[in-house]
Amino acid sequence: MTVLLAPSILSADFGRLAEEIREAEAGGAGLVHVDVMDGHFVPNITVGPVVTAAVRRATKLPVDCHLMIEEPDRYLDAFARAGAGMVSVHVEAVRHLHRTVCAIRDLGAEAGVALNPGTPLASLDEILPFADFVLIMSVNPGFGGQAFIPSALRKIGDLRERILKAGLPTRIEVDGGVTLDHLEDLVAAGADLIVAGKAVFGNGNPREDAGRMVARLVALAEHGAER
Secondary structure, eight states: OOOEEEEBGGGSOGGGHHHHHHHHHHTTOSOEEEEEEBSSSSSOBOOOHHHHHHHHHHOSSOEEEEEESSSGGGGHHHHHHHTOSEEEEEGGGOSSHHHHHHHHHHTTSEEEEEEOTTSOGGGGTTTGGGOSEEEEESSOTTOSSOOOOTHHHHHHHHHHHHHHHHTOOOEEEEESSOOGGGHHHHHHHTOSEEEESHHHHTTSOHHHHHHHHHHHHHHHHHHHHHO
16 A cells, blocks of 8 residues: 655645645645644644635645544534545544544545544544544644654554454554654554655745655655565
8 A cells, every 4th residue: 555645734834835735746745634723622723624625725635634623523514515535533532433433424535533642542442443544643732843752653553453453444644743764664663644744844845855755655665565
């Protein structure tokens, strides 16, 4: 399976957002990641469906909305109508997770379940067969630019084993503090979707920086195929 790069617009220049997204797409990005924060579930406020719709207009890539919000069920329809093709919600924020995951799928989007660094994989025991992807947080959610938490690698590896043992098609996404230097370990652990914000948008050249990360992912895939 191809490992895709998902640039997070949280680190982009919002004054030229459409241009930056197109540059990242030209660099080989596989989807665009939109971090949605409400100031309650996490200590920050970011964007909502209006910006999501603007992202949808700016790119042909799938739009991946990560809802770091309380009561996400109230907003699922709005994000789907705004063009989100993937929507993830947090185990820690949703009371009736199966209902929410099914609602996302009913809206025509892929359903994801996100876990904070301190949340064990056991919380996925009953929902894993119903999720299209699982998002492993490699930082504590709320702000961009944080340092990668190394224990996320073990968590990804353990989750990959669970998925393989169950014979499921579930993909694994990782989000938080990812740089070029982390890619080899993340691919080896079993990640399928790799979110990167500052590493793509932080230097003012998203085409070049996305291209460098995508080239590394391609090289790792070829190396794995050789082995």
